[in-house]
Amino acid sequence: MEPINKVESVITPLNRVNVDTDQIISKEFLKRIERTGFGKYLFYHWRFNADGTKIEDFVMNDSRFDNSKILVAHENFGCGSSREHAPWSILDYGFNVVIAPSYADIFYSNCMKNGLLPIALEVSEVEELLAKGQKDPYSIQVNLEEQTVTGQDGKSYSFEIDPYYKKMLLNGWDEIELTFQHEDHIAAYEEKQKQQQLA
Numbered sequence: 001m002e003p004i005n006k007v008e009s010v011i012t013p014l015n016r017v018n019v020d021t022d023q024i025i026s027k028e029f030l031k032r033i034e035r036t037g038f039g040k041y042l043f044y045h046w047r048f049n050a051d052g053t054k055i056e057d058f059v060m061n062d063s064r065f066d067n068s069k070i071l072v073a074h075e076n077f078g079c080g081s082s083r084e085h086a087p088w089s090i091l092d093y094g095f096n097v098v099i100a101p102s103y104a105d106i107f108y109s110n111c112m113k114n115g116l117l118p119i120a121l122e123v124s125e126v127e128e129l130l131a132k133g134q135k136d137p138y139s140i141q142v143n144l145e146e147q148t149v150t151g152q153d154g155k156s157y158s159f160e161i162d163p164y165y166k167k168m169l170l171n172g173w174d175e176i177e178l179t180f181q182h183e184d185h186i187a188a189y190e191e192k193q194k195q196q197q198l199a
Helices: 085-093 105-114 123-135 163-171 175-180 183-198
Strands: 006-013 070-072 097-100 117-120 139-143 148-151 156-158
Touching: 006 123, 070 123, 085 105, 097 123, 105 117, 105 163, 123 148
Parallel strands: 006 070, 070 097, 097 117
Antiparallel strands: 006 139, 139 148, 148 156
């Protein structure tokens, strides 16, 4: 995983509640075995008509939000099935951060384990960001080390994150790489077990 600390970008304001994982990445696109290549299918049925043409009034088809790295949505983001492809597709599209008032637990955990930072702010704070982002392109800076979100107008919000996940994201470690940080202890334990078996 890539380390993540400061992310500065125009936000993509997705003003929808209960965004489920089947909308994030629909089941017909889950045949790939790699973690890459899912970005082009992100929110596919909201982005495209049946004939493949763009749905013009969908926010991700607005060129003002091209190259955005921060997705802002409403409550209960990532509900539905537990598919890990959901954070894969969000990351592969180019987002590094999702901001919402609340998340489905499994989706939230999957984000952390795959290097996508899900930030939970108060409903009123998210609604303020959405309103600003829908009016005009609105840039913010996310600072994971300081646990702050700061807008281009100077308005700042703070967020909480489990220290375990914070350390993983700041260092770009997945759970396997985190285990390798204790490789010396593991090797010592294995050697001790070996000696006990030989005794």
